[in-house]
Amino acid sequence: MDITLSIGGRQATASPPIYRWMRHDHVRIAWSAGSTCFEPGNGPILRARKRLGDSPVEAGRDYVELQAPLGMTERKKVSDDAGLYQLSGWAVVLLLIAIYGGSFLMSTLIGRKKENADGYMTAGNKIGFGISAASMTATWIWASSMYASATAGYTYGISGPIHYGLWGALMILFIYPFGKRIRAVAPKAHTLAEVMHARHGRSSQLMLAGSNIVGSVISLTSNFIAGGALVSLLSPYSFTQGVIVVAAGVLLYTLWSGFRASVLTDFAQVVAMLGAVVVIIPVVFFFAGGPAMFSDGASNLTPEQSNFFSSDAFLNQGAPYIAAVLAYAIGNQTIAQRLFAVREDLIKKTFVTATIGYGATVIGIGMLGVMALYLGMEPVGGNVNNLIPQMASTFLGPVLLCLFFVMILGALSSTADSDLAALSSIMMADIYGKNLAKKASPKTMLMVGRITMVLATAAALVFASGHMDILDLLVFVGALWGALVFPVIASFYWEKVTNKAFTTSVIVALAVFIPVRFSWFPMTGATGIIFDIISVVGIGVVLGLMSFGFFGLKPAKIIGAIAALASAPFVIGFLHDYTVLTGSLVAYAVSTVVCYAMSVRSGQTFDFALIKQRVGDYDPQDEDAQSPDDLDSSAVTAGK
Amino acid sequence: METFFLTLYVLVWPVIVAGVLWTLCKGFMKDWWQSRKEGRSII
Numbered sequence: 001m002d003i004t005l006s007i008g009g010r011q012a013t014a015s016p017p018i019y020r021w022m023r024h025d026h027v028r029i030a031w032s033a034g035s036t037c038f039e040p041g042n043g044p045i046l047r048a049r050k051r052l053g054d055s056p057v058e059a060g061r062d063y064v065e066l067q068a069p070l071g072m073t074e075r076k077k078v079s080d081d082a083g084l085y086q087l088s089g090w091a092v093v094l095l096l097i098a099i100y101g102g103s104f105l106m107s108t109l110i111g112r113k114k115e116n117a118d119g120y121m122t123a124g125n126k127i128g129f130g131i132s133a134a135s136m137t138a139t140w141i142w143a144s145s146m147y148a149s150a151t152a153g154y155t156y157g158i159s160g161p162i163h164y165g166l167w168g169a170l171m172i173l174f175i176y177p178f179g180k181r182i183r184a185v186a187p188k189a190h191t192l193a194e195v196m197h198a199r200h201g202r203s204s205q206l207m208l209a210g211s212n213i214v215g216s217v218i219s220l221t222s223n224f225i226a227g228g229a230l231v232s233l234l235s236p237y238s239f240t241q242g243v244i245v246v247a248a249g250v251l252l253y254t255l256w257s258g259f260r261a262s263v264l265t266d267f268a269q270v271v272a273m274l275g276a277v278v279v280i281i282p283v284v285f286f287f288a289g290g291p292a293m294f295s296d297g298a299s300n301l302t303p304e305q306s307n308f309f310s311s312d313a314f315l316n317q318g319a320p321y322i323a324a325v326l327a328y329a330i331g332n333q334t335i336a337q338r339l340f341a342v343r344e345d346l347i348k349k350t351f352v353t354a355t356i357g358y359g360a361t362v363i364g365i366g367m368l369g370v371m372a373l374y375l376g377m378e379p380v381g382g383n384v385n386n387l388i389p390q391m392a393s394t395f396l397g398p399v400l401l402c403l404f405f406v407m408i409l410g411a412l413s414s415t416a417d418s419d420l421a422a423l424s425s426i427m428m429a430d431i432y433g434k435n436l437a438k439k440a441s442p443k444t445m446l447m448v449g450r451i452t453m454v455l456a457t458a459a460a461l462v463f464a465s466g467h468m469d470i471l472d473l474l475v476f477v478g479a480l481w482g483a484l485v486f487p488v489i490a491s492f493y494w495e496k497v498t499n500k501a502f503t504t505s506v507i508v509a510l511a512v513f514i515p516v517r518f519s520w521f522p523m524t525g526a527t528g529i530i531f532d533i534i535s536v537v538g539i540g541v542v543l544g545l546m547s548f549g550f551f552g553l554k555p556a557k558i559i560g561a562i563a564a565l566a567s568a569p570f571v572i573g574f575l576h577d578y579t580v581l582t583g584s585l586v587a588y589a590v591s592t593v594v595c596y597a598m599s600v601r602s603g604q605t606f607d608f609a610l611i612k613q614r615v616g617d618y619d620p621q622d623e624d625a626q627s628p629d630d631l632d633s634s635a636v637t638a639g640k
Numbered sequence: 641m642e643t644f645f646l647t648l649y650v651l652v653w654p655v656i657v658a659g660v661l662w663t664l665c666k667g668f669m670k671d672w673w674q675s676r677k678e679g680r681s682i683i
Contacts, residue, residue, distance in 0.1 A: 110681050110682065110683050119683075123683050127683065128667070128670070128671035128674065128675075128682075129667045129670070129671065130664060130665075130666070130667025130668030130669070130670060130671040130672075131667075131668060131671055131682065131683065133663075133664055133667060134664045134667070134668060137660070137664070158646070158649070260683045263683060264682070264683050267664070267668055270661075270664060271661065271664070271665065274657050274658075274660065274661040274664075275661060277653075277654055277657045278654045278657050278658045278661065279654075281650070281651070281653060281654045282651060282654055285647075285650055285651065290647075291643045291644070291646070291647045292643075294642070294643045294646045294647070295643055353660065353663060353664070353667075356656065356660055357657070357660040357661075357664070360653045360654075360656035360657045360660060361653075361657050361660075363653050364653030364654055364656075364657055367649075367650045367653060370650070371650070
């Protein structure tokens with residue numbers, strides 16, 4: 001079958017020809033643009049799609065005939081080559097230099113010859129709205145969230161991106177009322193675990209710090225893997241080369257100034273990311289056929305995928321995320337770090353803006369997956385993670401493809417630098433400051449922070465080269481964090497919670513969670529019913545805690561009880577088949593019940609004012625007023 | 641009608657993102673001017 005393409009209005013020469021291969025409606029189309037590089041997705045491709053209709057085109061047999069405006073024609077055999085259009089090596093090198101070189105230059109603008117330990121961890125607790133909101137947004141959006149949202153759209157249809165992005169966004173929103181309380185009792189803290197040390201003691205602190213470290217290393221590895229995959233898909237360079245360049249680039253601009261560099265560069269990265277989203281989604285939409293794609297491609301969707309209120313999407317995608325909403329926010333030090341860094345009166349504004357920014361960006365990117373579904377596209381190599389690069393490669397020209405490259409690299413770099421800053425602050429404050437040093441020296445703390453960054457980068461490089469299934473691991477850790485949520489939150493409000501109750505409840509919850517999550521025993525008969533009942537309690541706990549942050553204790557108890565009772569008829573006898581969700585809910589329920597039971601009869605009446613006294617700055621003065629030379633001789637005992 | 645709403649559903653997100661981007665840039669500029677006025681680093 002021959003197809004004639006009109007390259008209207010463009011000047012083109014036939015020699016030397018440049019062929020670009022496009023995947024469109026199951027047909028790979030090539031056209032010659034002479035020495036001019038045509039933007040894909042423009043007129044000729046749209047017309048080609050319409051002319052093709054449903055006609056089958058066979059790779060290796062059929063030809064595509066290309067007609068240039070000057071009358072030149074080319075015939076090319078339809079290819080079955082599944083490779084995506086790639087940027088040239090030089091273009092990628094220049095982009096990487098621009099991104100990481102630019103970030104490094106930005107970091108030098110705020111760099112000091114002698115950095116300050118508190119500044120390195122939380123930038124002195126007084127960041128303004130613009131930078132903090134940008135940083136929160138940039139940190140929470142990572143490459144994996146973009147890929148996962150598009151995958152949700154492709155798998156579950158039109159409601160898929162909502163069930164990914166909305167709940168992810170609410171993770172930020174639901175933590176802010178707790179954040180206000182945490183800042184009120186510990187205004188000068190650097191990590192949540194540090195506050196747990198002041199509230200309970202070492203075992204609770206190390207438990208939280210340990211889970212934070214595991215989460216951050218996994219997240220860092222995941223971002224490096226995403227960087228390597230992006231480079232290998234869209235450039236001539238390999239996965240390993242991509243991973244190494246991304247890791248080195250992120251370390252380069254974060255190492256010296258730590259968290260301060262991370263938040264400043266986050267602003268540039270979020271501008272690039274959000275700017276790209278504003279342009280790329282409409283461009284892909286119109287070049288993929290515009291509104292007509294919804295009528296032409298409706299048959300590609302199952303009834304469940306076409307349903308905005310799909311129960312399949314809710315149970316498989318949305319519900320596990322609702323359960324994880326609080327767990328991720330509590331377990332993720334990058335959020336806590338920004339909570340302690342922003343000016344106290346700007347917490348609400350910052351968190352609300354980041355919620356909207358994250359939600360709209362990630363759901364918007366998820367629409368690429370929905371469009372791919374309507375277009376009937378098959379992911380290259382059967383890997384759904386290739387969907388976004390595939391859509392970009394198919395419908396974007398070289399310039400916009402560069403913008404796409406910057407968008408993904410910005411997303412993964414902003415999260416990776418936050419992970420490095422989070423890991424360094426945990427090692428500085430929780431391991432060195434609270435457990436190793438008799439008198440914490442700010443100079444030594446800085447050294448610990450920088451060594452941590454280098455070691456964490458090296459460790460993530462090793463894990464990344466092992467091609468581990470990082471997302472599965474992250475989902476596991478997210479559910480595991482569910483065991484910490486009630487004990488941590490209750491510790492900020494309830495004076496009766498003891499160290500023993502905290503640690504015991506977490507350990508018991510984990511001991512129940514792990515066998516459930518990995519199906520170590522059959523969930524049949526009475527066992528399944530028992531775990532369904534525990535899950536019902538977990539549902540009550542999750543919704544009760546969410547409500548508690550906004551409305552207080554009494555409404556929270558009522559909402560939690562109603563949620564548990566209302567869900568019981570639908571959950572009992574049914575939910576145990578969904579092990580991820582059941583495991584997560586069981587972790588919430590068991591830790592809450594054990595922590596409550598052990599605390600309610602305790603005679604402890606903790607004075608929350610003590611936390612403020614026990615957690616403070618490590619540097620002796622305000623960073624702006626301080627002479628850097630003073631740091632060497634100062635050894636303070638804040639929080640000891 | 642369904643096509644119209646699906647189109648709206650896809651295109652509303654970049655519009656919201658543009659609004660957030662504007663808010664963030666405005667906030668950043670305010671932080672920057674404030675820090676310059678006070679003679680300190682923005683971070």
